[in-house]
Amino acid sequence: MTTTIRNLMTEYFVYAFIYLAAAVIAVPIATRCGLGSVLGYLIAGVVIGPIIGLVGDETSSIKHFAEFGVVLMLFLVGLELEPKLLWKMRNRLLGLGGLQVILSTLLVMGIAFYFVDHWATALTIGLILSPSSTAIVLQTFNEKGLSKTTGGKNAFSILLFQDIAVIPMLALIPLMALPELIEKSQQLASTAAQQNEHLSLVAGLPSWAYALTVVTSIIAVVSGGHYLSRPLFRFVASSGLREMFTASALMLVIGIAALMSLVDLSPALGTFLAGVVLANSEFRHELKSNIEPFKGLLLGLFFITVGAGIDFNLLYSDFMVILTLTLGIILLKATVLFFLAIIFKIKNSDRWLFALSLAQAGEFGLVLLSFTVQQHVLPSAMAAPLSLVITLSMFLTPALFIFFEKVILPHHQQTSNRRAQDKIDQTGSVIIAGAGRFGQVVNRLLVANNVPTVVIDHESSMIDRLRQVNVKSFYGDVTRPDIMRTAGIEQAKLLIVSIDDKIRATELVNYIKHTHPQVKILARAYDRGHYYSLAHAGADYIISETYLSAVELGTQALKDLGFAQDNVTNLRHKFMNAEVKGSRSLYKIWQESSSEHTFDSDYQQLFIELEEELSEIMDENES
Structure with missing residues (x-):
């Protein structure tokens, strides 16, 4: 057995x-x-x-x-x-x-x-x-x-x-x-019962x-x-x-x-x-x-x-x-x-x-x-x-x-891309390139304060969804010069770049800075590499996509951990100043690293040093 x-x-x-x-x-x-x-x-x-x-x-x-x-x-x-x-x-x-x-x-x-x-x-x-x-x-x-x-x-x-x-x-x-x-089954019932015993509460x-x-x-x-x-x-x-x-x-x-x-x-x-x-x-x-x-x-x-x-x-x-x-x-x-x-x-x-x-x-x-x-x-x-x-x-x-x-x-993506560009029939002091979640928030804030905007995005489905909630926006490729001219780039004061495609966003910043240098460009960056690319292209102000929300959440975490309110405000201020200073230093190293602007060993070493310096700055607050 x-x-x-x-x-x-x-x-x-x-x-x-x-x-x-x-x-x-x-x-x-x-x-x-x-x-x-x-x-x-x-x-x-x-x-x-x-x-x-x-x-x-x-x-x-x-x-x-x-x-x-x-x-x-x-x-x-x-x-x-x-x-x-x-x-x-x-x-x-x-x-x-x-x-x-x-x-x-x-x-x-x-x-x-x-x-x-x-x-x-x-x-x-x-x-x-x-x-x-x-x-x-x-x-x-x-x-x-x-x-x-x-x-x-x-x-x-x-x-x-x-x-x-x-x-x-x-x-x-x-x-x-x-x-x-059923009749055939009944004829074989005895044999089947011997061969296949089935546990059931409802049998019979x-x-x-x-x-x-x-x-x-x-x-x-x-x-x-x-x-x-x-x-x-x-x-x-x-x-x-x-x-x-x-x-x-x-x-x-x-x-x-x-x-x-x-x-x-x-x-x-x-x-x-x-x-x-x-x-x-x-x-x-x-x-x-x-x-x-x-x-x-x-x-x-x-x-x-x-x-x-x-x-x-x-x-x-x-x-x-x-x-x-x-x-x-x-x-x-x-x-x-x-x-x-x-x-x-x-x-x-x-x-x-x-x-x-x-x-x-x-x-x-x-x-x-x-x-x-x-x-x-x-x-x-x-x-x-x-x-x-x-x-x-x-x-x-x-x-x-x-x-x-x-x-x-x-096939459907190609069909969507073949959709005719919208005729832009309005101009504004601010042009928003990209109607995703980031661009939508910026647009709502400006429109709520009576600032005229022109919102453009190359995804037709996004434009259709915005129009369903009465947000006026236009389908078009912002990297095309004729689209930007129709949108009023020559009279605009600001261009806000929030395109999801990092390469197209950088190309747009570079083009506008060369052809319309009087327009101030505010851009959203996905990460550090994208941040440096936008800065290199000439963007006047850049914000990382998750930076402010992360700082805000970190600030709240310090409060919940028992840090005093005044101390938290001071720590936040020091952190953000150190970030700005460190970012400038890293950007210089990034520019010098190679023609492809990659992160080499010098950049990595400086990053480590800046993180250690950040810890020292924070420790000064406690002493």
Whole structure:
């Protein structure tokens, strides 16, 4: 017995090493090639599974374990959603999400009805293929910084609705069981019972009792998360042991997942509800930091098992059929999403991001597919190719994101750049080049004091947003001489440069100083190097972007630490004087360092000396 257990452990250690080694090799390579980590995990699974054959029959068992990564991910998603936020999102949740699920389901059902004998089977296929992959989409959004875009926010709303919609789907599917499949299952019941013992609280219950048990379980999760979790976490936190908080967080998630499994519901949905309930908890950030590492690792393992689980024999035997079905599903869902994007006025590249990111089937489709077989709704012979279609659509999703990045996004950026320059029909004593957050604050201050300004920016989307709040601004390239002449540079007193592009900002300062030296230039710098470049170009006054706010925050920190008010004022004054003096010295060294104006060893040495001198100046105050 001991030898058997030891051999089993050794086997799992070997498989764990294979999976981790595949991830460590494939994911960094895929990320460096711009393919994203998800595609790296999928490729790793294909290589170690169907291609090399290092893993095989155990993939299904490991996949069930890896699905816990999806459970953890939805718990973390729930933690980010306060009930008030969900209420604010209700229009997008019910509108976008509801229409996407209904339209996708009905269209797939209509097509499937031509190939199957029963409407219930066609409807089930539609329900299975309507959800998208929350795991892949959110992971890719986070990696590529797309979560805050309009397309990303609307896609997130649909993903939330899909996750919630799986609950009624799970309740509806058993009602569509086919009599012939039930009869066949009853004939094999004794054998199945011996081979597959399934822990369940609802096995054999009538429909009304099953529904009551499910509702009770959901109420228990919600009420327990609200009333019992806080005393538990306070008790654990009082111990001061971080590992105990990690253990309690995992205990909570695993317990909810186990409860949902016992009532034949998706564990991920239960943990998602628990996360939403705990979104207002004071322990939310601690929970997130403790669970995040487990989520990332298990989610990666889930993607590997998806790749390793592709049945290439079935794929080869029906390649054209499965490929056609996969591409057809992606095209159909993308068309529905694009149509909804038009209705809900999602514009430009965000419309394409919205449509392409959600065009695949998802991991909940695999869950629903397995459930339909268990509930005698779909035969196993039909479930196998559907499972492959779902998997392949998930596998192709990173390619859709690459298509968006390499083709769609550059096209829309070029279209935006081809927009005709606005005709500037006003002049002012101050021209503000750059309408970002820095330029907007400066403009508001001047306009509030009745100073006429002309605001110009080369990003059309920024100009459009400002016009929506009645801030008059113009689209144009401030580095073009004709634009500056039209804006009234010859009569202007000040030019405020707050362009995001450091090179263009420096070129603009240099040009204006040479052609219109009477105009005083005030410029915003990103860092020291940009500061020196602007000074070298001739800017009259330069302020580092974060300098004053950092000094203000540091001043407040001294006050909160108990420094006397007069002492704090004196220290602030000394610090700022020392900064001005030190900056001049550093600028001279920077000018002499090289033709490329880089930071050489002399500059670094002077910087160290000035920092030591700064400490001495501050110490003088105390003495």
